[in-house]
Amino acid sequence: MTHAIIRSLKSAAAAMVLAGAICGAPALAQDLKIAMSAEPSSVDPHYHNLTPNNQLAKHVFESLTEHDELQRIKPALAESWKVIDDLTWEFKLRANVRFHDGSPFTADDVIFSFNRVPNVPKSPAPKTSYTRGKTIEKIDDLTIRIRTPAPEALMLKHLAQIDIMSAKAAASVTTEDINAGKGAVGTGPYKFVEFVPGDRYVVARNDAYWGEKEPWAKVSYRFIKSDPTRVAAVLAGDVDVIETVPTADAQRLAKEPKLALASALSNRVIYLHLDRLRAESPFIKGKDGATIKNPLNDLKVRQALSKAINRPAIVDRIMEGEAVPASQLVPDSYAGTSKNLKPVAYDVDGAKRLLAEAGLPNGFQLTIHGPNGRYTNDTKLIEAVAQMFTRIGVDTKVETLPPSVFFSRASSGGPDKTPEFSMILAGWSAGTGEPGDSLKALLGSFDPKAGSGSANRGRYSNAEVDKLLAQGLSTVDDDKRADLLARATEIAINDVGIIPIHYQKNTWAAKKGLKVIPRTDEYTFAMSVRTQ
Amino acid sequence: MLAFIIRRLAQAVVVVLAMVSIVFFGAYVVGDPVWMMAPGDATQEQIEEIRRTFGFDQPAHVQFLRFLADIARGEFGRSYVHGSSAIGLILERMPATLELAFAALVFAILFGIPLGLYAGLKPDHWFSRAVMAGSILGFSLPTFWVGLMLIMLFSVMLGWLPATGRGPTVNVLGVETSLLSLEGWRHLMLPAINLGLLKLSLVIRLTRSGAREASLQDYVKFARAKGLSQGRIIGVHILKNILIPIVTVLGLEFGSLVAFSVVTETIFAWPGMGKLLLESIQRLDRPLIVAYVMVVVLLFVTINLIVDILYSALDPRVRITGAES
Numbered sequence: 001m002t003h004a005i006i007r008s009l010k011s012a013a014a015a016m017v018l019a020g021a022i023c024g025a026p027a028l029a030q031d032l033k034i035a036m037s038a039e040p041s042s043v044d045p046h047y048h049n050l051t052p053n054n055q056l057a058k059h060v061f062e063s064l065t066e067h068d069e070l071q072r073i074k075p076a077l078a079e080s081w082k083v084i085d086d087l088t089w090e091f092k093l094r095a096n097v098r099f100h101d102g103s104p105f106t107a108d109d110v111i112f113s114f115n116r117v118p119n120v121p122k123s124p125a126p127k128t129s130y131t132r133g134k135t136i137e138k139i140d141d142l143t144i145r146i147r148t149p150a151p152e153a154l155m156l157k158h159l160a161q162i163d164i165m166s167a168k169a170a171a172s173v174t175t176e177d178i179n180a181g182k183g184a185v186g187t188g189p190y191k192f193v194e195f196v197p198g199d200r201y202v203v204a205r206n207d208a209y210w211g212e213k214e215p216w217a218k219v220s221y222r223f224i225k226s227d228p229t230r231v232a233a234v235l236a237g238d239v240d241v242i243e244t245v246p247t248a249d250a251q252r253l254a255k256e257p258k259l260a261l262a263s264a265l266s267n268r269v270i271y272l273h274l275d276r277l278r279a280e281s282p283f284i285k286g287k288d289g290a291t292i293k294n295p296l297n298d299l300k301v302r303q304a305l306s307k308a309i310n311r312p313a314i315v316d317r318i319m320e321g322e323a324v325p326a327s328q329l330v331p332d333s334y335a336g337t338s339k340n341l342k343p344v345a346y347d348v349d350g351a352k353r354l355l356a357e358a359g360l361p362n363g364f365q366l367t368i369h370g371p372n373g374r375y376t377n378d379t380k381l382i383e384a385v386a387q388m389f390t391r392i393g394v395d396t397k398v399e400t401l402p403p404s405v406f407f408s409r410a411s412s413g414g415p416d417k418t419p420e421f422s423m424i425l426a427g428w429s430a431g432t433g434e435p436g437d438s439l440k441a442l443l444g445s446f447d448p449k450a451g452s453g454s455a456n457r458g459r460y461s462n463a464e465v466d467k468l469l470a471q472g473l474s475t476v477d478d479d480k481r482a483d484l485l486a487r488a489t490e491i492a493i494n495d496v497g498i499i500p501i502h503y504q505k506n507t508w509a510a511k512k513g514l515k516v517i518p519r520t521d522e523y524t525f526a527m528s529v530r531t532q
Numbered sequence: 533m534l535a536f537i538i539r540r541l542a543q544a545v546v547v548v549l550a551m552v553s554i555v556f557f558g559a560y561v562v563g564d565p566v567w568m569m570a571p572g573d574a575t576q577e578q579i580e581e582i583r584r585t586f587g588f589d590q591p592a593h594v595q596f597l598r599f600l601a602d603i604a605r606g607e608f609g610r611s612y613v614h615g616s617s618a619i620g621l622i623l624e625r626m627p628a629t630l631e632l633a634f635a636a637l638v639f640a641i642l643f644g645i646p647l648g649l650y651a652g653l654k655p656d657h658w659f660s661r662a663v664m665a666g667s668i669l670g671f672s673l674p675t676f677w678v679g680l681m682l683i684m685l686f687s688v689m690l691g692w693l694p695a696t697g698r699g700p701t702v703n704v705l706g707v708e709t710s711l712l713s714l715e716g717w718r719h720l721m722l723p724a725i726n727l728g729l730l731k732l733s734l735v736i737r738l739t740r741s742g743a744r745e746a747s748l749q750d751y752v753k754f755a756r757a758k759g760l761s762q763g764r765i766i767g768v769h770i771l772k773n774i775l776i777p778i779v780t781v782l783g784l785e786f787g788s789l790v791a792f793s794v795v796t797e798t799i800f801a802w803p804g805m806g807k808l809l810l811e812s813i814q815r816l817d818r819p820l821i822v823a824y825v826m827v828v829v830l831l832f833v834t835i836n837l838i839v840d841i842l843y844s845a846l847d848p849r850v851r852i853t854g855a856e857s
Contacts, residue, residue, distance in 0.1 A: 035696075039811065041613045048613070049571045122585060122615050124569035129578060175615050197614065198625060198811075199698065199803035222697060224801040225811070228680055229696055233801070236687035236695040404816045407567035431571075441575075448576035 030217040032526055035230050037244040039223040041124070043195045044178040045163035045186075046117045049125040054161075055523040056221065059203050060100075061163035061186035064091060064110065065156045069519040069528065070333070071267065071433025073156045077105065077164055077187065083476055086151040093142040097210045099166040100191045107138040112167035120175060129451075130158040151474040153481050157432040189214045189527060198223065203526070219526040234259065234509050241516060243524040245507040247322040247376055253509050260532075263507040264518030265333070268429040269326050270375055272368070272385070272499040273442075274302060275422045277459035282414070283367040283422035287395070295364055296422070302496035303344075304354035308392045309385060310346040315502055318380050322507060326500035328493050329430065329438040331520075335478065336434040336485035341493055343500075351392045363393025369410065370425035372400035376504055382425050385501070410457050419457045427504070428455065429522065435485050436473050443492045444469055460497040537837065544833040548826050555825045556599060556818065560592050565612055565816035586612060599822075608826070609819030611812075618823035622805055626827075627707050628698055629797070629804030633789035635711075635720050636728030637782065644732045645778075648739025649766065653747060655740075663736060670733030679726040679799040686722060694719050696801040723800040727793055731785055738781060742774030749773075776846050783839035784832075791828040 038052040045057035058066075064078035075081075078091040097105040117131045134152075137145045146155070166185045173183030184192035189211065190203035201221040205214045222239060224230040227246040231253065234242045245253060245261065254261050274296040275281045281294040295301040311325035324331070325343035332339060355363060366389065370382040379400045386396035401409070406424075413420030430438045444452030445461040452466070453459070465488050472484035493500070508516040508524065517528040566582050574582075583589045587598060602609060608619045651660035687695035699716030701708040710716030746752060747770060755765050794806035801807075805824065812820035 042615065047615065048569075122610065124582065124586075124612055124615075125571050125574065126578070126581075128581075129575060179616075196803070197621070198808055222801065224696055226798050226801065229683070229799055229801055232680070232683045232688055232695045233697075236683070236691065238687070238695050238697065402563070402814075404563040404565070404568050404814065408564035411567065412564075448580075451575040451577055454575040454579070 030215065032216040032219045032241070032529060033222065033239040034219065034524060034526065034529070035222045035224045035233050035239040035242045036524060037225060037227075037230060037242075039198060039225065040201070042175050042179055043184060043192070043201065044120065044175040045165065046113070046120050046127060047123050047175045047178075049127045049161075051522060052223075055525070056201055057163050058188065058523070059190040059219070059526060060184060060188045060192050061165065062188050063161065063163050064093075064159040067160050067433060067521060069264070069517055071520050073160065076160075077110075078159070081156075084145070086474075086476055087148055089146045089155055090139070091144050091146070093144065094210065095142055097187050098208055099169065099187055100185045100206060100208075101166065101169050102208075103166060103168050105164070105166075105187055106141045107144045108141075109164050109167045110144055111136050111138060112170070113162060113164045116165065116170070117162060127161055130161045134158075151476055153473050153476050154432055154434075154436060155476075157434070161431075190219060193218070214527065215531065216526055216529075231509075234511070237511070240514055241508060241510045241524070241529055243506070243508055243522075245509045247320045250322055250507050251320060258512055259509050260512055260514065260516075261507055261509050262516040262518045263322070263505045264520050265324055265331050266429065266504045266506045266522055267330055267334070267431070267433060267520050268375075268427050268504045268522070269329055269438075270323075270378075270381065270425065270427045270501045270504065271326070271329075271442075272305075272501065273424050273426060273456075273458035274305075274460075274496070274499070275419070275458055276461070276497075277418060281422040282420070283369070285365040287362050287364060289365070292364060294422075295358065295360055298358045299496065300354045300358040301360065302499070304351040304358070304392060305389060305394070306344045306496055306499045307347045307351040307354070308388050308394075309344070309499065309501060310388055311343050311502060312346070314381065314384055318377050318384055319502065319504075322376070322505045323502040324505065326502045328435070328489050328500060329428070329442065329498075330433075330435045331503050334430070334434055336436060336472075336482040336489075338486040338490045338493070340490060348392055355393060361393075363395065365395045365397075366423060367397045367399055367421075368423045368425060369399050369401065369406065369421040371403040371406040374403040374406070375427045378425065378427075381501070385425070411455075419459065421457075424457055425501075426455075426457070431521070433521070434482075435489055436469070436481070439465070439469050439485065439488055439492065440473065443497045458498070460492070460495075462492060462495060462497065465492045465495075465497075540833065540837050544830060547833065548829050551825050551829050552603075552822055553596070555822050556596055557592065559816065559818045559821050560595070563816055564588065565818065568815045569612060599819075608823055611817050611820045613812075613815050613817045613820075618819040619827070621808065621820065622823055622827050625803060625805045625808050627709060628802060629790055629793055629806060631709060631711060632720065632723055632727060632793055632796070632802060632804060633786060635724035636731060636789055637786055639724055639728040640731035640735050641782070644735025645739050645771075648736040649743050649771070651736065652740040652743025653766070655744060660740075664740070667733035667736045670729045670736075673729075675726060675730070675795045676799055678729060679723075679796060682722045682726055683799070693722055695722075698803055723796050723802050726800070727789060727796040731782070731789065734781065734785065735778065738778050739774060742777060743770055746770045746773050772846070776843065779842055779846065780839055783835050783842070787828075787832045787835045790831060 036052055040052040040056050041048045043056060045061045062076050065073050066076040068074050077094050079094045081089055081091045084090055099105060114131050114136055118128045133148050135147045139145060169185035170183040178184050179195055181192055189206055189209045191206050193202040193204050195201050204218050224233055230242045231249050233239045253259055278294055280291055286292040315323045315325055327341040327343045328337055330337055368382050368386055370378055372379050382398050386398045389396040409420045410424050411419060428438055428442055440452050441455040443460050443465060445466050446453035446456050446459050468484050468488035472481050475481040475484060506522050510516050513532055515530050515532045566579055566588055570579050570582055587595055611618050611621055614621060647663050651663045654660050683695045686693045697719060699710040699719035700713055701710045702712055752769055755769050794810050797804045797806040798810060809824050
């Protein structure tokens with residue numbers, strides 16, 4: 001009797017385990033589940049210029065040009081283009097492309113999309129900087145001309161940011177409609193299925209896609225912000241691919257037989273910005289606590305601080321190998337970077353000598369401010385830099401703040417809305433894949449009207465850099481522009497306008513058998529995941 | 533009874549108004565949301581444009597008055613980030629959180645009361661001692677650590693249960709629930725245990741001390757002398773008398789389960805209100821933060837009301853009258 005009960009219990013338990021296994025197994029081998037580290041605010045491609053939004057939009061929508069995995073421009077909905085004169089570009093649109101609702105793609109859809117971008121109500125971050133000043137003229141159904149008031153060197157880069165929506169399907173839809181699926185009609189390799197804010201985003205293969213068809217019948221995105229949870233999700237098989245593998249886990253996961261890792265150097269540089277605005281800087285004091293004149297205005301002091309940083313040690317110990325020492329604003333594999341700049345070598349004696357030559361043999365006191373939790377290992381990184389500065393006699397304190405507080409104070413927390421701090425650590429990613437926009441924002445003279453220096457929280461200003469930059473940004477010829485930008489970079493970096501520390505790496509982990517093609521722009525696309 | 537409820541609701545309005553003001557100005561002091569909204573490469577011009585769109589260029593008191601005026605019109609603010617109604621966003625996620633809190637509470641009661649009774653009635657038994665020692669662990673281990681350990685053990689190493697997220701949902705009378713499928717329960721199990729563990733310890737301790745005290749009372753001795761069965765003595769005479777403090781505490785704790793499930797929701801990527809709150813704070817999405825506080829205050833007020841009413845059902849000595857309370 002007892003025996004029989006035990007046996008039936010055993011078989012019941014076995015049945016339960018079996019049932020569990022069936023439920024837990026993926027429904028179809030052709031489905032793909034990806035965990036993102038950040039959450040999109042909407043699936044309306046024109047609503048919010050935010051990395052997760054842009055990343056998801058690219059599955060359903062396409063633009064005239066697109067970035068490949070190294071952020072080089074490739075044709076997409078525009079098949080070819082030519083520059084008619086410095087102010088006019090002509091684009092041939094791809095023929096026989098159909099939207100997901102079956103309607104054909106024409107010049108009208110391009111014009112509609114460009115008109116929609118500045119008119120999305122209550123957009124927290126409109127994409128207007130990519131459409132502003134551009135007037136579009138329809139030549140015929142598959143030809144358009146774009147005119148600009150001044151030469152626009154970054155035309156192709158800007159076009160890659162404007163997703164084309166169907167003029168018919170999206171004519172009068174709101175952002176909320178699109179989140180609910182109404183009007184989420186594009187030409188992309190996947191069709192919109194479902195968006196549940198905070199939980200998931202689901203797309204299905206577009207079998208009528210004009211390009212190469214995707215291998216995945218259905219792709220679900222999950223949003224898992226917590227690092228250990230994301231790692232556990234891929235280890236447990238809840239998802240097939242995760243992005244942003246935490247640096248602390250990367251080495252261990254690389255040894256995990258169930259997983260395959262892929263990584264790429266990102267376009268994000270981590271750097272220090274130095275106060276160049278004031279004659280006396282609020283967070284710099286003499287060794288005795290007395291007010292001194294701002295030593296950061298002395299080139300020798302700036303060079304000394306850069307030499308004091310042991311970049312290889314930071315990459316090795318703090319970033320656990322998930323970074324590369326930086327020499328400038330974007331990695332030198334990109335066009336427009338200087339091949340002459342190398343990461344500044346670690347040299348304590350040289351740094352002390354420079355400080356002595358600058359008349360500060362005993363150093364000074366300094367506070368570095370930075371965000372807490374905005375960049376990979378940011379707090380640990382600032383602490384390490386502070387220790388390295390202290391080693392050359394610059395007694396350095398660290399103060400980290402929540403990003404929401406930090407950026408607002410670092411940009412305009414001081415008197416008359418000036419930057420508040422003496423030295424900050426921050427990061428910058430070159431969305432366009434070349435240094436032009438980065439230089440303009442970080443090292444161009446602060447001028448709100450001209451749109452330059454928008455992230456110049458040190459208020460560095462150098463007339464020669466500004467001149468080369470202005471020339472570069474209005475030179476349509478790629479080689480000439482690259483040369484001008486490289487020269488501007490060299491001058492600003494040799495003048496230590498910022499102190500570059502490292503470029504972050506992006507790492508993905510995928511189930512064995514899947515291959516992730518790593519991208520430099522930190523995007524995770526289903527289009528980049530293939531079976532091996 | 534009616535006067536009692538009306539008075540309570542009037543109090544609630546005052547509490548909500550006070551909380552909303554505190555939270556609004558608190559969030560205002562924390563920082564300028566424009567820096568969390570604008571992309572890193574935004575120009576000064578774009579930043580000013582965003583400020584104007586959302587009215588951040590106005591002084592704090594003007595923004596607050598505008599906000600109050602909106603509320604008076606029944607418009608409780610739109611999330612800066614999502615662009616849709618803040619209350620709507622919270623209510624959309626509420627079923628997930630309620631489901632989780634409910635499951636956690638059931639877990640705590642289902643295991644807590646029997647274990648606590650046993651420990652209270654047989655305090656010297658080794659099993660009782662083990663339960664009490666275990667409940668200390670339940671109190672003192674941090675939720676996030678326990679959560680990660682549960683995931684490591686049951687999802688990563690044993691592979692029994694999914695590590696993250698909520699199961700498939702079905703719409704029942706307008707509410708999305710995942711409680712109707714096996715897959716839904718499999719997803720719910722770990723987060724519910726994680727969230728309920730602390731409450732389980734609490735219930736064990738409350739029940740045990742109540743049971744120990746009650747079992748020495750005269751009425752229990754008398755019942756025993758009358759020759760009543762052990763089951764009836766425990767079930768009717770002891771349990772019923774010790775339920776009052778347990779109901780009070782659990783009522784309030786249910787509120788805190790709902791309001792502060794933030795850690796569990798984040799660790800298990802559970803798409804509830806707590807996760808939404810955390811993200812809103814990080815992004816300084818003021819309307820959402822304020823709306824969340826309003827919802828939570830109302831929730832606590834309602835729970836307190838229900839607890840008070842339940843009291844009178846459990847203990848006839850407590851009478852709810854307008855004058856008394």
